[in-house]
Amino acid sequence: MIPAEANNPFALLLNPENVVKAVEASERLSRLQSRVCRPLDRPLIPTAAVPNDSVAAFDAAIDRASARRMY
Numbered sequence: 001m002i003p004a005e006a007n008n009p010f011a012l013l014l015n016p017e018n019v020v021k022a023v024e025a026s027e028r029l030s031r032l033q034s035r036v037c038r039p040l041d042r043p044l045i046p047t048a049a050v051p052n053d054s055v056a057a058f059d060a061a062i063d064r065a066s067a068r069r070m071y
Contacts, residue, residue, distance in 0.1 A: 012019050023029060 012022070
C-alpha cells in the first residue's frame with residue numbers, strides 16, 4: 001500500500017523512508033525494463049589549450065576593427 005504522503009512531493013522530501021516505500025510499491029516502476037549502457041570510448045579532454053596563431057590573428061583583427069568603430 002502506498003502511503004498517503006506519496007501524493008505530496010514536498011512531504012516525500014521530508015520523509016525519505018516513504019520515498020523508498022512508494023518506489024517499492026509502484027507497479028509502473030516495477031514494469032520498467034532497464035539496461036546498463038556504458039560508453040565505448042572515454043571522452044578526449046585536452047590537458048592544455050594549444051594556441052592557434054591564425055585564430056589569435058583573427059581575434060586581434062576583430063578587436064582592432066571594433067576599436068576603430070568606437071572612436
